[in-house]
């Protein structure tokens with residue numbers, strides 16, 4: 566169901582009336598319910614930022630009673646400060662609606678067996694990956710330490726047909742010929758990948774190596790995962806616009822961009838959510854296509870390109886990690902990478918067993934950055950990329966990672 570702006574505002578007004586925004590987090594942001602009387606008024610609502618979430622207590626961000634809590638999750642915490650999120654029973658129900666829509670479109674059925682290849686800690690990602698399978702009433706096994714060797718052991722011992730994980734995990738598993746043969750002859754037919762941008766080059770590589778269909782899913786701790794997912798067309802990620810209102814905002818002017826233009830997705834949730842989002846600034850870069858999709862769905866499609874704080878800007882042109890990955894994959898560099906920006910040159914650290922670097926690769930990257938690029942090849946798994954950190958960083962940030970290369 567596609568809601569128009571008037572219906573979205575009516576829904577928000579109803580949520581206001583039941584008191585879900587009557588919490589300290591929104592105390593100084595919303596006036597009265599006339600905030601939802603027109604889009605012009607709605608646009609006066611200030612954005613909410615990640616830092617405000619980090620700086621607030623979890624129960625300042627929810628009106629959910631203890632008896633209505635389904636789960637509490639946390640993100641971050643590598644530096645000791647965790648950010649907690651209350652997930653209520655309505656959230657579970659809405660999550661199930663998303664999953665049934667997305668997984669049915671992917672062709673998941675009761676003859677499938679799932680494999681979750683993600684560390685099960687306090688974050689929501691691995692939990693929602695497991696719930697995907699329980700929602701579809703199919704069995705699954707969880708592999709909390711998804712090393713390539715463990716993945717191979719699981720898929721050669723069990724008839725797993727769908728893998729849920731991050732793109733880099735299934736990539737690392739098939740860079741070795743012996744493992745790629747195991748993957749190719751396994752029962753795996755679908756790779757449902759979230760927690761990282763899936764480039765077309767990586768998709769092609771994975772589909773060939775695994776002999777499986779590869780789908781891109783989008784999730785975020787502040788909502789759940791997936792909140793958007795590709796259909797069989799694999800051209801943009803559909804989201805259920807009945808539950809999510811996504812504005813694309815110009816990061817410079819802070820006003821909505823015309824349809825189809827790139828900007829920052831700002832999320833407003835449209836149900837009685839544990840932690841309701843009102844104009845939540847994701848800090849991603851994306852655009853939305855509202856035209857009907859060939860799959861028959863009229864739900865809009867979002868194309869997330871990267872993060873605003875993880876790009877290199879050359880006179881209004883963004884160089885994003887996905888652009889670099891597309892080039893690296895062309896030259897068979899499949900490992901994790903970091904870009905270190907210096908005043909006079911760019912250093913690119915990439916994990917690989919390869920000994921030689923094609924000069925055309927250096928030329929392509931130099932043209933992309935309009936600056937001299939030096940490539941430093943490091944052994945596989947030595948960059949310890951966790952799936953969240955920025956890839957385009959300064960020398961100081963790189964050194965603070967404490968990598969012993």
Ligand SMILES: [Zn+2]
Nearest residue numbers: 796798858860
């Ligand atoms: Zn579609």
